[in-house]
Amino acid sequence: MKKIYNFSSSPTTLPQQVVEKLNSQLFNYNGTGLSVLEISSTSELGAEIVNSAKKSLRELLNIPQNYKILFMQGDASAQFSAIPLNILSERKYADYIVTGIYSNRARQEAKKYADVAEAASSGGANPIFSTIPYTQKSDFRPDSDYVHICYNNTLYGTKYYYIPDTGNIPLVADMSSYILSCPIDVTKFALIYAGVENNICPGDMTVVIIRDDLLGGGRKDIPGVMNYNLVAESDEIYSATSLFTIYLAKLTFDWITEVGGLEEMKRRNERKASLIYDYLDRQSYYTSPVDKKCRSYTNIVFFTGDANLDSLFIRRAAEEGLINLAGYTTIGGMRASLPNSMPYEGVEALVGFMKKFAQENPKLEM
Amino acid sequence: MKKIYNFSSSPTTLPQQVVEKLNSQLFNYNGTGLSVLEISSTSELGAEIVNSAKKSLRELLNIPQNYKILFMQGDASAQFSAIPLNILSERKYADYIVTGIYSNRARQEAKKYADVAEAASSGGANPIFSTIPYTQKSDFRPDSDYVHICYNNTLYGTKYYYIPDTGNIPLVADMSSYILSCPIDVTKFALIYAGVENNICPGDMTVVIIRDDLLGGGRKDIPGVMNYNLVAESDEIYSATSLFTIYLAKLTFDWITEVGGLEEMKRRNERKASLIYDYLDRQSYYTSPVDKKCRSYTNIVFFTGDANLDSLFIRRAAEEGLINLAGYTTIGGMRASLPNSMPYEGVEALVGFMKKFAQENPKLEM
Numbered sequence: 001m002k003k004i005y006n007f008s009s010s011p012t013t014l015p016q017q018v019v020e021k022l023n024s025q026l027f028n029y030n031g032t033g034l035s036v037l038e039i040s041s042t043s044e045l046g047a048e049i050v051n052s053a054k055k056s057l058r059e060l061l062n063i064p065q066n067y068k069i070l071f072m073q074g075d076a077s078a079q080f081s082a083i084p085l086n087i088l089s090e091r092k093y094a095d096y097i098v099t100g101i102y103s104n105r106a107r108q109e110a111k112k113y114a115d116v117a118e119a120a121s122s123g124g125a126n127p128i129f130s131t132i133p134y135t136q137k138s139d140f141r142p143d144s145d146y147v148h149i150c151y152n153n154t155l156y157g158t159k160y161y162y163i164p165d166t167g168n169i170p171l172v173a174d175m176s177s178y179i180l181s182c183p184i185d186v187t188k189f190a191l192i193y194a195g196v197e198n199n200i201c202p203g204d205m206t207v208v209i210i211r212d213d214l215l216g217g218g219r220k221d222i223p224g225v226m227n228y229n230l231v232a233e234s235d236e237i238y239s240a241t242s243l244f245t246i247y248l249a250k251l252t253f254d255w256i257t258e259v260g261g262l263e264e265m266k267r268r269n270e271r272k273a274s275l276i277y278d279y280l281d282r283q284s285y286y287t288s289p290v291d292k293k294c295r296s297y298t299n300i301v302f303f304t305g306d307a308n309l310d311s312l313f314i315r316r317a318a319e320e321g322l323i324n325l326a327g328y329t330t331i332g333g334m335r336a337s338l339p340n341s342m343p344y345e346g347v348e349a350l351v352g353f354m355k356k357f358a359q360e361n362p363k364l365e366m
Numbered sequence: 367m368k369k370i371y372n373f374s375s376s377p378t379t380l381p382q383q384v385v386e387k388l389n390s391q392l393f394n395y396n397g398t399g400l401s402v403l404e405i406s407s408t409s410e411l412g413a414e415i416v417n418s419a420k421k422s423l424r425e426l427l428n429i430p431q432n433y434k435i436l437f438m439q440g441d442a443s444a445q446f447s448a449i450p451l452n453i454l455s456e457r458k459y460a461d462y463i464v465t466g467i468y469s470n471r472a473r474q475e476a477k478k479y480a481d482v483a484e485a486a487s488s489g490g491a492n493p494i495f496s497t498i499p500y501t502q503k504s505d506f507r508p509d510s511d512y513v514h515i516c517y518n519n520t521l522y523g524t525k526y527y528y529i530p531d532t533g534n535i536p537l538v539a540d541m542s543s544y545i546l547s548c549p550i551d552v553t554k555f556a557l558i559y560a561g562v563e564n565n566i567c568p569g570d571m572t573v574v575i576i577r578d579d580l581l582g583g584g585r586k587d588i589p590g591v592m593n594y595n596l597v598a599e600s601d602e603i604y605s606a607t608s609l610f611t612i613y614l615a616k617l618t619f620d621w622i623t624e625v626g627g628l629e630e631m632k633r634r635n636e637r638k639a640s641l642i643y644d645y646l647d648r649q650s651y652y653t654s655p656v657d658k659k660c661r662s663y664t665n666i667v668f669f670t671g672d673a674n675l676d677s678l679f680i681r682r683a684a685e686e687g688l689i690n691l692a693g694y695t696t697i698g699g700m701r702a703s704l705p706n707s708m709p710y711e712g713v714e715a716l717v718g719f720m721k722k723f724a725q726e727n728p729k730l731e732m
Contacts, residue, residue, distance in 0.1 A: 081589030
């Protein structure tokens with residue numbers, strides 16, 4: 001059978017080594033005779049897996065002790081509500097930087113609970129979010145409760161090339177499609193969250209890394225499952241209950257550690273992305289709308305300039321085993337997502353196909 | 367290796383036939399070369415799995431067309447908040463029947479949003495919830511927005527032996543540890559919800575079956591992921607995103623259909639439970655605190671009357687491959703959970719062990 005490379009942004013494929021480990025343990029975890037699918041997160045064995053997953057993540061990201069790691073139920077969009085519900089003060093001021101559909105959706109959700117300001121945006125009149133605005137401290141309301149950013153824009157293929165300076169205002173970042181792709185200076189953020197499906201593992205779970213001083217406040221009527229303080233204090237009832245997802249996350253953390261940690265991930269991801277960007281920069285058949293300094297190395301967006309050719313590209317690529325290359329519905333074109341699990345060979349195959357397709361399908365106007 | 371029977375209440379074991387199907391498809395779904403773990407719920411293939419899972423469930427439970435099936439993020443405790451947030455009217459009256467720890471937790475959560483009345487309780491002075499109170503229409507406030515019950519009490523081993531008559535007040539039931547154990551007359555309920563982990567499959571997802579007239583109301587600030595109307599209208603963003611869980615649920619629905627549907631499940635479950643209850647009724651070594659007419663056939667609680675013997679029982683049973691028989695922390699004793707997936711042979715092994723243990727460990731006072 002033809003080798004298949006899945007360029008979908010979510011759920012992420014699992015690295016081959018993780019698949020092999022999973023395959024060997026799925027129906028008999030560490031010789032217990034138990035399937036990983038049937039271990040309870042409240043059992044001793046379950047607690048061991050949860051704690052060891054948190055320990056691995058803390059080491060990988062070098063997370064200081066004054067930050068808690070929470071495994072929350074649901075995907076990142078649950079955090080769009082949880083964040084304002086938990087960390088707004090009585091003032092209820094929240095500043096959002098809008099750089100794509102998800103950061104805009106986060107802003108919209110916050111409006112249910114806060115006086116929300118759009119501190120900066122890469123949108124403007126053009127709905128294509130092709131850049132990341134540069135912000136300074138003066139762009140934010142000095143008494144804002146937090147500033148929210150989305151660090152990597154999965155749909156448009158941009159990422160932050162700097163960490164916004166928000167002074168004393170807590171910086172909150174959605175890192176769903178960025179986490180574990182390279183080292184992160186956690187201390188620059190008050191709260192980092194990441195739905196696991198983009199770059200960790202399949203599953204309905206979100207990792208929240210939160211600085212202690214942000215715990216314990218918020219509204220009185222926060223739904224229990226969204227209450228950071230409750231989840232931090234009681235691992236039993238309110239945190240993610242699906243141990244299988246936590247187990248998959250742990251396998252992924254362990255794999256990254258084994259192959260050399262986040263510096264090595266960064267090296268691999270830059271090498272993969274460069275292969276495509278270097279090719280894009282050398283030819284004129286495909287265009288990339290993204291501002292060069294904001295290029296994501298996890299999600300790469302490109303167009304032929306002809307919607308019919310784009311469709312043909314996506315169909316033909318799938319026939320070659322290069323699947324899920326369609327851009328987001330409202331954007332069109334192509335998008336190649338290159339999470340940690342995407343091997344270099346997959347990207348080579350894609351660039352090879354791009355060259356072949358361009359030769360075989362000359363544009364009419366050329 | 368010794369055959370292991372897992373009597374844990376959650377997550378449920380998967381039926382052997384489901385495990386075999388999963389094993390054959392996990393890393394190559396229907397010959398696509400794709401792992402089920404990496405199919406997106408928003409892809410065509412994903413949508414096909416979601417729709418087919420809903421169709422199977424609708425047929426199994428004979429769910430009328432004026433009810434929607436929602437696959438929601440998170441476990442049943444997320445619904446403790448979602449229900450009042452979505453279905454309270456301006457009056458904000460909610461009546462709860464408290465028959466155990468979870469129904470009480472649901473009531474506590476609702477107090478954040480509603481004027482909550484405890485319409486009935488099986489607790490009283492005795493913290494052991496060993497029965498289910500009989501209620502009549504007059505027990506509920508006539509202008510209440512809904513009545514909430516928990517149909518099967520996982521921790522104490524009781525279940526409703528009747529459906530409360532609430533007149534025109536919508537009846538809402540947590541059926542996490544009851545759903546699919548037997549046929550249910552869905553039309554008697556306005557909303558049924560069930561976390562999948564007890565009797566469907568492992569995973570952080572809750573099935574919500576909701577009558578159309580309950581959609582579209584509620585508060586203006588419902589978190590998006592908890593908004594029934596949003597989930598019903600947009601399958602894409604706000605519903606459960608982990609296709610793997612939906613796929614496991616579908617395998618379970620299909621398995622039940624193949625072996626004869628819910629009538630057959632009921633026959634099997636009654637046969638399994640009777641084996642234990644009949645034995646309990648014939649001897650005096652073990653006692654069951656549960657009112658006979660309210661006996662759950664999914665969760666069976668029993669005690670030796672001596673905490674040390676209880677501990678010994680749990681340890682020895684585990685050595686024989688009969689695992690997770692410890693009662694809930696605050697209750698003690700033993701609990702055997704017999705979800706659909708527990709084979710008759712597992713229950714035979716348990717009763718055999720109970721007899722042997724009683725013979726080998728006479729009580730001192732006897």
